[in-house]
Amino acid sequence: MNRTRLIWSWEQCDEAQDYLSIYDGAAPEAPTIGRICGGDVLPDIVSSGPEMRVEFHTSPYDVPFHPNPVTFLPGFELEVHVLYVNSNSQSYIRQPGRCEFIVSAFESQTGELESPQHTLPPESSCLYHFQGRRHETVWVSFIKYHSAIDPTGFESPAECVTQLRIWDGRWSVTSRPYGAPPEYQRNASLIEQICREEVPRLCSRSLVAKGSRPCSTQESYLSTGSDLTIEYRPSPIGTARLYGPASAFKLRYEFVDNSLGGAPLEPLVAPSAMPEPAALVQFHPKSCDRVFRSSSASRGIFRSPSNVFMYGRGGSPNISCIIRFEASGGESVRLTITRARFGGRSCQNLQNRSGRWHCNHHGGPVSDLRISEVPWTDVSPLPRDCLCSDVSGSITLAPLAASIVEVKFTTLQMEVDQDFRDFYFEGRYEFARDGCETDWSERRLRGRSGDAYLKPTPCPALIQPWLLEPETDSSYLVLKLKGFWMPPLLQSAPPCPTDARITVYSTNNPKNSRDLCPSGPDVVAFSDGWDRAYEFSAMEISKSLIIEFKSPRRPPLELIEYKFSWMEIFPAHDCPHRCQELQACIPAELWCDGKVHCPSGQDESPTECDLRLPLSPLHVGLAAATLTLVLSLAAGLTACARRKRGEKKHLQAVHLDTAGRGVGYGPPLPHHAGAGYPHANHHLSSSHALTPLYLDPSKDSFC
Numbered sequence: 001m002n003r004t005r006l007i008w009s010w011e012q013c014d015e016a017q018d019y020l021s022i023y024d025g026a027a028p029e030a031p032t033i034g035r036i037c038g039g040d041v042l043p044d045i046v047s048s049g050p051e052m053r054v055e056f057h058t059s060p061y062d063v064p065f066h067p068n069p070v071t072f073l074p075g076f077e078l079e080v081h082v083l084y085v086n087s088n089s090q091s092y093i094r095q096p097g098r099c100e101f102i103v104s105a106f107e108s109q110t111g112e113l114e115s116p117q118h119t120l121p122p123e124s125s126c127l128y129h130f131q132g133r134r135h136e137t138v139w140v141s142f143i144k145y146h147s148a149i150d151p152t153g154f155e156s157p158a159e160c161v162t163q164l165r166i167w168d169g170r171w172s173v174t175s176r177p178y179g180a181p182p183e184y185q186r187n188a189s190l191i192e193q194i195c196r197e198e199v200p201r202l203c204s205r206s207l208v209a210k211g212s213r214p215c216s217t218q219e220s221y222l223s224t225g226s227d228l229t230i231e232y233r234p235s236p237i238g239t240a241r242l243y244g245p246a247s248a249f250k251l252r253y254e255f256v257d258n259s260l261g262g263a264p265l266e267p268l269v270a271p272s273a274m275p276e277p278a279a280l281v282q283f284h285p286k287s288c289d290r291v292f293r294s295s296s297a298s299r300g301i302f303r304s305p306s307n308v309f310m311y312g313r314g315g316s317p318n319i320s321c322i323i324r325f326e327a328s329g330g331e332s333v334r335l336t337i338t339r340a341r342f343g344g345r346s347c348q349n350l351q352n353r354s355g356r357w358h359c360n361h362h363g364g365p366v367s368d369l370r371i372s373e374v375p376w377t378d379v380s381p382l383p384r385d386c387l388c389s390d391v392s393g394s395i396t397l398a399p400l401a402a403s404i405v406e407v408k409f410t411t412l413q414m415e416v417d418q419d420f421r422d423f424y425f426e427g428r429y430e431f432a433r434d435g436c437e438t439d440w441s442e443r444r445l446r447g448r449s450g451d452a453y454l455k456p457t458p459c460p461a462l463i464q465p466w467l468l469e470p471e472t473d474s475s476y477l478v479l480k481l482k483g484f485w486m487p488p489l490l491q492s493a494p495p496c497p498t499d500a501r502i503t504v505y506s507t508n509n510p511k512n513s514r515d516l517c518p519s520g521p522d523v524v525a526f527s528d529g530w531d532r533a534y535e536f537s538a539m540e541i542s543k544s545l546i547i548e549f550k551s552p553r554r555p556p557l558e559l560i561e562y563k564f565s566w567m568e569i570f571p572a573h574d575c576p577h578r579c580q581e582l583q584a585c586i587p588a589e590l591w592c593d594g595k596v597h598c599p600s601g602q603d604e605s606p607t608e609c610d611l612r613l614p615l616s617p618l619h620v621g622l623a624a625a626t627l628t629l630v631l632s633l634a635a636g637l638t639a640c641a642r643r644k645r646g647e648k649k650h651l652q653a654v655h656l657d658t659a660g661r662g663v664g665y666g667p668p669l670p671h672h673a674g675a676g677y678p679h680a681n682h683h684l685s686s687s688h689a690l691t692p693l694y695l696d697p698s699k700d701s702f703c
Contacts, residue, residue, distance in 0.1 A: 012037065022036075046083065126231075127230070130229070138222070139255075167230070260305055261303070263290065290321075291325075299431070303426040326403065336397065337395045339392060349387055354463065356384055359386035444466075448471055478567050481564045484517050486516065498517070502550070503550060506528035509528050567597050
């Protein structure tokens, strides 16, 4: 048995019977929103404004005095209610008789919208104009949609009768004929058309459970520009075939802010890849990295992105953005953080003696704002400040020495209901001309060994970094410094006579930095990975070192100089030039070069250097010259000895010849008298076994 309560309406009514006509307004030209000529109780009929006109038309064939009981007399009974509507809501009709709504980003950035809450005339259309700012796009998600089919409502289910159209763009009014709907020009492209028996993309789970996963782009609609238009043609409802006010759909809209400020940033050092949200891949720039240059503006405001698709509620649990500031020569970057929020995560901001801020994470997912400087473009940024707890008052960061400064905003593991209202920051930047320009090429040291001096400068920057690089890829560096390492807990640190500090760390591992009090005995520091030099590592290890001189934040400036030395070392078990204390090999040219390199002085010890003396080029030259001189003298001695023996034999022969011929002897000659061969007589009478040498100017030989 069919228990459907029938109501006769519209074309089922004729002039031969009684009927009711309901008009949306009191004016004669008000549109008809219902015609009823009999049946059961009517559903609610709601006008679009404060007025409604009801006309009762009787049949010319009616009998005024009917014998039937009063309850069966023809006629009707009305029950009237007044519904109050918020004039600022999208249910309020500003122009009676027209189903047209304008949803502006200037009035509300996000909200919910339902199908018309009043009864419409047949064949009418409702337009929803979503109008955003020029840097915004429109995101619409249907969370409820009614598509019940009424077989008596249209000709055939196989025929598509359009009920919903979604346009990417704006409809512009071309004319407004009096008493007729306005005419539009569609400056838009059709995104999707929905028939009465179909449903659009739905994201209904947000109505079922709070905290459900966010709606994806496959479950919603996103414009490419700042405007989106929805055209809705209601279907007749029930046997009365009234067009409303039953709730046919409910949607959630949001104007997505795509503004970022600055210019797109090309990374100096390629960052690790992070998956992009689907919506960003489809419609938006994939990166939130930006750059501000002094050539464009000397000061301004920078902030975190407000694009919901970069946060948890938009489908991305992680966000990482880099904002770079590039100053010109003679300029420095000054930053002030005016406000920040990090989702209430457990972390604390701490400030050290140099005025730098540090993050003290207490566990859990990371959300922080890190400030770094870039002295050398081919080296990873050097960390300077970190903020991780909410900032309500302005924090002016200490000046930096480099002309390139980066601010990195990172948040991991966001919940599905968290967005840019839970995690954000905002600040001011200024490019100040202070005349302190650093030649960073002079602070980039390379070589087998060397010395450098660190000292404070009159520039505002309190941290002055130096870069040390090994000469070859297979070598490491060892530093020799004076002082003692400060323990992580300041409470257990011994007293340091100065507030200045020396910080040492690897270029790609700044988290393992160590602070040194620059007063005390010699200490050493090695390149990162030295303790694992014989182990295979899949990760790239940087063997370069950063040495920083940190001046105290408060004046007066301590006028101290600090010297450090470095040397290249090699991992080898057996090598001829090995420092036992370092358990490392050093270059051959540093061994016995007149300067101590090993901590114990082993490389300059007499034991090592005396045995290796001929190996020195200088020593080899001296030895060759000495040998040549000795050989020359020996040859001269031999020649002179032979000549003297020849002269002696000749004198003896003359003497014997004179005696044989009967020559008389005179008195003996004194040793030093006579003019014949005084020198010969002297030599002959000499009692020395070796004849002394002297230089005779009349001869060209040593005699």
